[in-house]
Every structure is written in C-alpha cells, then in structure tokens.
Amino acid sequence: MLAVANAAAFALSFRVEAPQQVVEGQKFSVTFQLVNAPSTPAGNPAIPSIPNCKLLFGPGISQSSSYQNINGHESSSSTIGYTYSYKAEKAGTVTIGAAKMNVGGRSLSTKPIKLQILPPDRSAQRGTQSSVQAYDIDTQTADKPVSGKDVFIRIVLSKPTAYEQEGVLCSIKLYTKYQVSKFITNVQPAYNGFMAEEVPVTLQGRFESVGGENYFAYVIKQSVLFPQQTGKLTISSGSYDLTVQQFETINTSFGRMRSPVDKTIKVNSNTASINVMPLPSPRPADFSGAVGRFSVTRALTSKKIRTNEAATIKLIISGQGNLKSLTPPKFGFSSQFDQYDPQTAVTASPSGATLSGKVTVDYTFVPQSVGQFAIDGTSFTYFDLNSHQYRTIKVDGFNLNVEKGSASNAVKYNDAVMKDILPMETGSLDLSKSHGSIFGEWYTIIYYIVLLLAFAIVLFIYRKKVKERANVTLMKRKGANKVANRRLKRAKRYMNKGQKELFYEEMLTALWGYYSDKLSIPVSELNRDNISKNLDGYGLSQEAIGRVINILDECEFSRYAQSAESNVPMAEIYRMACDSIDEVENTKKKQQ
Known part of the structure; x- marks a missing residue:
C-alpha cells in the first residue's frame, strides 16, 4: 500500500502498462492507471495515437481499492484503469507517447515507452496450416507433433574467436512456440578448457525472431568463460526434458472450450566452438x-x-x-x-x-x-x-x-651462582662389574615389546590415513554428508527468508553434489538414470530411489517453471531431502 489514508494525495500518480513486444497482426492492450486519485475524474485521459497501430476500442474502465490496518497504522490505495485495445499493423519500433489527464486541478502525464512490433512468422505469411505460432494458441493444437523447429535449445557464444584468458559470454537459451510447464536438466553442457563464472539469470521470456519465425526466448543459464588453453575449444551438448502445453477443443454445456494438454519431450542442445588465439609474443618478463x-x-x-x-x-x-x-x-x-x-x-x-x-x-x-x-x-x-x-x-x-619497537629479541642471561649441581666425587668409589642382561629385568623386556607394538599400530594407522587421503574419490565419498548438510543449512536460511529461487538452487546444488560424491559419479555423467542405477547397486530400495528422483524433479520444476507453482511446500521438500540423505547414510552398502 503506497499511502496512509489521511495522506493519499501525496501518492497520486499516472502511469502506463503495455507489452514490450507484439507481433504484426496481433491484438494487444494498453492500460493507463490513475493511482490514489482524490475523486473520480469526470472525463477520460487524452491518449496519443500509436504509430503503426490501429485503435480498436476503448476505454474499458475498471476500479479497485484496498484498505489495511496493522497495529493501528491505516493505509489505503485506489486505482482506476483505462484500457484501450489495439491491433499492430506494421513491424517496427514505435513510441507510445505521454497520455495526459487533469485530476483535482493537477495536470498529470505518463512517461513515453517503447513498443517493438515484430514481423509475423514466415510460415504464417505463406498460409501454412500446420505451422505453429507462439502468439496464437489456436495453432497449438494437441494433434500436432512438437518438432525441433517448434522447441529447441541453443548454446550462444558472444564471439567466435578470443584470446587466451579473454572473457566470453556463454548463454544457453530456450526457444519455444509453446508455454513450458516443466523443465528438467539431465546433462549440463561441459566447459572443458574454460574457467567458468556463472551469471545469475531471471527466467523472463521475450520474443525473438529466428529464421523468420517468432519464439519465446528464455536464458536458462549464462556464464562468463575464460579460455585456459589455445586452439579450438568445444562446449558439449546438453540434454533436457521439457513439458509443453498444447490445447484441445472440448464441447461443454457452456459451448466449445480449450483445455490444456501436457506433452513431454526430450531436447538436446547444439554444441558450440570457439577459436582461442595465443597472446602475442614476445611476452614481457613480468607478465603473469x-x-x-x-x-x-x-x-x-x-x-x-x-x-x-x-x-x-x-x-x-x-x-x-x-x-x-x-x-x-x-x-x-x-x-x-x-x-x-x-x-x-x-x-x-x-x-x-x-x-x-x-x-x-x-x-x-x-x-x-x-x-x-x-x-x-x-x-x-x-x-x-x-x-x-x-x-x-x-x-x-x-x-x-x-x-625501535617495544618488543625485543635480546637474550637475557642469569648471572646468579648455580646451586642445583653438586661437586664431583673424588677418591675410591668401590665400583664392581655387573653381568646382568643388556635388556635389564624381565619387565623391561615387556616394556620394549609394548613400545614396538604401539609404534607398529601407529605406523599402520598413519599409512592407512595417507592412502585414504591420496584417494580423492574415497575422501569425497566420506565427506559427502558433511558437505550436503552445510549446503542444506544454507538452503534452510533461504527458506526462512522466503527466497524461493535461491532455496531451490541451493537444494539442487546440495542434492546433485551429494549423490555425485557419495556414489562417485563424475559431474559429466551425473543424471537421473545413473543416480538410480548406482543407488540400486548401493543397496537402496526401489521405493527409496523413487523418492530421491521425485525430490530432484520437484526442485528442478520449482526452480525452472516460470508460471506454475510447486504443489509441495518448501519446508516439506527440505524435510524430504534430509530424510533421503539420512536413508542413504544409514543403508549398508552392498558388497560387490
């Protein structure tokens, strides 16, 4: 709520809401919102004409208000919306000019904004009946197969050539003509030969034209790569499972309606290569x-x-x-x-x-x-x-x-007479020869034997520890639970703060990392099939394996799905993840 009830006039504003992109021939709406007006204006706002667009009708007027009282602090807000419908008639980038309105003796105006009008799909211009348009659900019928031209994933590099250690932006982008309800990563592309720094991304789609066709484009992962060697370096292909929504027409008592139908597909990305040039020679002596x-x-x-x-x-x-x-x-x-x-x-x-x-x-x-x-x-x-x-x-x-500092390294000597050392004895000492064993009494021999055994045990334990530490895979397996618990604690802090995206990202890092270390699966081979196979060999029941895969799917879905909400609360996912890790830790590994 933007204003206290008795000071609502200070929050008076006039703004515009419109799409950033539309496609030629598409209908769209522009809404001018008057917020916290002291009274309902007598007339409508003076709106500008939008180039390359035709006004169909408007305004449609809507009103909303809200009131809140928290611990005696009152607040309220009100909004009047003026909605106009347009049709985009010609491709290009145009400006929606400022709309003006007089309210309570004050002259208000909106800020001008840009609108990009994209050309229509080339297939739509040719009148191809089987083509799918991203902006028209009438073409997204369930009887059509989802082809590689409708949904695909590309690895896009910011430049084709670079010097060694020069930064290159790598974007993994999803192009789709359908709405995606579920997105699962099976195998991530491998950045062999690069040092990678991941860039935080927001899954917000926008139209992009590829080969004369319009797609919803999403950046699903982005990294800055620094080549560590020269020559041709190739980023391997990634593998993904996607669930897209198509529509079927059903007859009801209220007439014909569209019903969404989910279809799951597998998508592999392309590979991407870059030519890495060596730095010029000769290099300065102090260059590092x-x-x-x-x-x-x-x-x-x-x-x-x-x-x-x-x-x-x-x-x-x-x-x-x-x-x-x-x-x-x-x-x-x-x-x-x-x-x-x-x-x-x-x-x-x-x-x-x-x-x-x-x-x-x-x-x-x-x-x-x-x-x-x-x-x-x-x-x-x-x-x-x-x-x-x-x-x-x-x-x-x-x-x-x-x-000179206060501390000193000078050595101080004690000149006092030493009284703790007695003078040497002189005269006859009555010494005699002894013919006993060089080891002394029998208990001395036992003492030596115990010392030797203790030394042998310590040496054995030490050599075992050295051997274990040299085995990186074994050390990772032993420390998997500790590392996972540390990451789960971090995820719990995000959960308590309500930071969903960071929570699911940390949960995925903890779970994938744990099963990679515990089951000794290389990151390049880390996927659901390999986890299931190794957990079965480890001795886990099929029911428990199913719970593990289900948790991974829930986290992937909640992180990557743009519009759908997970049916499982964060606290429940956190508990299930902890239980699944505990179950693996408490399972006695099968003897191979």
Missing part, C-alpha cells in the same frame, strides 16, 4: 597472465614502522578482466625484514562478457633492524584487449624509517 584493462594503487597501512611489529603494504588491482586468475606482483624486501605470504581477496562480479571488480593484496612484513631502508617498487603487466598490446603499470616502492 592478466588480460583485460586494469589500474593499480598501493598504500602503507601503518603510520609508524617499528622493529618486531607487523606492518602491511596494501595493493589494489581494479578493472575488468580475468580477476580471479591474477598473480600479484612481488615487492623487493631486504634481508632486514621478515615476510609473510601475501594474502589475496577478490571482489568481482560478472559484467557483460567479463568480470568487473578488484583484487586486494596484503603484503605483511616485520622489520628486524632500526634505520632507514628502501623497499624496491614493482610492476604489473597486463594484455590490453582494446589496443592488443601489453601495458605495464609501475608501482613505486617505499622509503621506511624504522624505529
């Missing part, structure tokens, strides 16, 4: 792989430098490029300084086809001597993608005046 455009600043965080007290040089590399792969430069410290390993913190986020942000490097050192010292400067070299040249940034050093 930075590609993009950067700037460097440095500062000494301590005002006074004293012996035996830590001080820090802070270096900040800012800009756009492969920030997460940067190797920081080194400063030249003399032998009078103790140095610690540089600590690096990266703050970067996707920006277009690269990463934007900064890398902060802390160089911590401890002076050991008093006096004047010089810390040599350094340099940072990167490959500039705009000029296709190497650029070097000189970083100045520091002149330090090191003062």
Whole structure:
C-alpha cells in the first residue's frame, strides 16, 4: 500500500502498462492507471495515437481499492484503469507517447515507452496450416507433433574467436512456440578448457525472431568463460526434458472450450566452438597472465614502522578482466625484514562478457633492524584487449624509517651462582662389574615389546590415513554428508527468508553434489538414470530411489517453471531431502 489514508494525495500518480513486444497482426492492450486519485475524474485521459497501430476500442474502465490496518497504522490505495485495445499493423519500433489527464486541478502525464512490433512468422505469411505460432494458441493444437523447429535449445557464444584468458559470454537459451510447464536438466553442457563464472539469470521470456519465425526466448543459464588453453575449444551438448502445453477443443454445456494438454519431450542442445588465439609474443618478463584493462594503487597501512611489529603494504588491482586468475606482483624486501605470504581477496562480479571488480593484496612484513631502508617498487603487466598490446603499470616502492619497537629479541642471561649441581666425587668409589642382561629385568623386556607394538599400530594407522587421503574419490565419498548438510543449512536460511529461487538452487546444488560424491559419479555423467542405477547397486530400495528422483524433479520444476507453482511446500521438500540423505547414510552398502 503506497499511502496512509489521511495522506493519499501525496501518492497520486499516472502511469502506463503495455507489452514490450507484439507481433504484426496481433491484438494487444494498453492500460493507463490513475493511482490514489482524490475523486473520480469526470472525463477520460487524452491518449496519443500509436504509430503503426490501429485503435480498436476503448476505454474499458475498471476500479479497485484496498484498505489495511496493522497495529493501528491505516493505509489505503485506489486505482482506476483505462484500457484501450489495439491491433499492430506494421513491424517496427514505435513510441507510445505521454497520455495526459487533469485530476483535482493537477495536470498529470505518463512517461513515453517503447513498443517493438515484430514481423509475423514466415510460415504464417505463406498460409501454412500446420505451422505453429507462439502468439496464437489456436495453432497449438494437441494433434500436432512438437518438432525441433517448434522447441529447441541453443548454446550462444558472444564471439567466435578470443584470446587466451579473454572473457566470453556463454548463454544457453530456450526457444519455444509453446508455454513450458516443466523443465528438467539431465546433462549440463561441459566447459572443458574454460574457467567458468556463472551469471545469475531471471527466467523472463521475450520474443525473438529466428529464421523468420517468432519464439519465446528464455536464458536458462549464462556464464562468463575464460579460455585456459589455445586452439579450438568445444562446449558439449546438453540434454533436457521439457513439458509443453498444447490445447484441445472440448464441447461443454457452456459451448466449445480449450483445455490444456501436457506433452513431454526430450531436447538436446547444439554444441558450440570457439577459436582461442595465443597472446602475442614476445611476452614481457613480468607478465603473469592478466588480460583485460586494469589500474593499480598501493598504500602503507601503518603510520609508524617499528622493529618486531607487523606492518602491511596494501595493493589494489581494479578493472575488468580475468580477476580471479591474477598473480600479484612481488615487492623487493631486504634481508632486514621478515615476510609473510601475501594474502589475496577478490571482489568481482560478472559484467557483460567479463568480470568487473578488484583484487586486494596484503603484503605483511616485520622489520628486524632500526634505520632507514628502501623497499624496491614493482610492476604489473597486463594484455590490453582494446589496443592488443601489453601495458605495464609501475608501482613505486617505499622509503621506511624504522624505529625501535617495544618488543625485543635480546637474550637475557642469569648471572646468579648455580646451586642445583653438586661437586664431583673424588677418591675410591668401590665400583664392581655387573653381568646382568643388556635388556635389564624381565619387565623391561615387556616394556620394549609394548613400545614396538604401539609404534607398529601407529605406523599402520598413519599409512592407512595417507592412502585414504591420496584417494580423492574415497575422501569425497566420506565427506559427502558433511558437505550436503552445510549446503542444506544454507538452503534452510533461504527458506526462512522466503527466497524461493535461491532455496531451490541451493537444494539442487546440495542434492546433485551429494549423490555425485557419495556414489562417485563424475559431474559429466551425473543424471537421473545413473543416480538410480548406482543407488540400486548401493543397496537402496526401489521405493527409496523413487523418492530421491521425485525430490530432484520437484526442485528442478520449482526452480525452472516460470508460471506454475510447486504443489509441495518448501519446508516439506527440505524435510524430504534430509530424510533421503539420512536413508542413504544409514543403508549398508552392498558388497560387490
């Protein structure tokens, strides 16, 4: 609610709602909304004509209002809508101009907005009866097969060639002429040879024209890729299960009606390749792989430098490029300084086809001597993608005046006479030879045997641990439950905050990751069939396996379905996921 009841006039506004895209020949509506008017206006708004569009009728007037009282705080709002219907007659991008209206002595106007009118499908222009149009459900009948021209998935790269370590935007896009009610990923495309940084996406469709046909286009996954090697690199195909909605006509007592019919199809994406060029030679001696455009600043965080007290040089590399792969430069410290390993913190986020942000490097050192010292400067070299040249940034050093600190490494000696050592004995000591065993008494022998056995047991356990740690698959399998629980706790926090998309994303990460580690399934082979097969071999019952697959399907559906809502609450999905993991953990693995 936008206004308190006794101050509603302050929230008076006039706005327009219209589609961003329509197709030539399609009918559409434009609604001008008057919000929180003090009284009902006498006339209608003065609306502009829309180029390339024909006004069919209007306005249709609707009114709505609401009232709320929370702990004595009252609020109310009201809306009057003026809806006009149009028909798009010619393709192009047009402007819906400002509508004007006088309310209570005030002149209000809407903001102009853009409207894109797309050309009609080429098949529709030819009058093909079997063709399907995304904007016309009359053509989406259940008797038609869903072909690869109606629904397909493409991997789209932002450029065909790139330098090594240059960012490339990879978008996996769904093109469909039908509404999609369910979307399940079986096999994700593999980014072999790339370092990938995933870009958050919102499943919001828009019209796109491909080959003269209009489709609803959705970006289902997007990543910034940084090639790690030269040559031709190929992104493998992905596999997906989709449920699309078609319509059948049924006769009822109220007349003929359309009823939606679900149809499940399998869709494989294309593969995509890019030619990765090597960086020019010769490379500067101090070049360490930075590609993009950067700037460097440095500062000494301590005002006074004293012996035996830590001080820090802070270096900040800012800009756009492969920030997460940067190797920081080194400063030249003399032998009078103790140095610690540089600590690096990266703050970067996707920006277009690269990463934007900064890398902060802390160089911590401890002076050991008093006096004047010089810390040599350094340099940072990167490959500039705009000029296709190497650029070097000189970083100045520091002149330090090191003062004496409060701590001291001087060793203090005790000059007092030592009284805990007695003088040496002199004279006859009455020594005699002993002919006993070199091992001493019998209990000494047992003591030695126990020590040897304890050493052998410790050595055996140590060698076993070393062998286990060398087995990466075994370590992942043992730690699968711990990693999954940590991710499930994070998902529970999202659930408590009502962040559905983040909750289902974290649940999928936890479940897929757990079964990959627990069952030793490589990520490239991770799909439902392999999980079912391995769980069966592990010893889990078919009923329990069905519950596992059902949870994965529910999470996939709730995350990727745009309009449908899951019938299972988040709390129930969370409980079922925890129970399924506990069930696997409590199942004794079959002996192979």
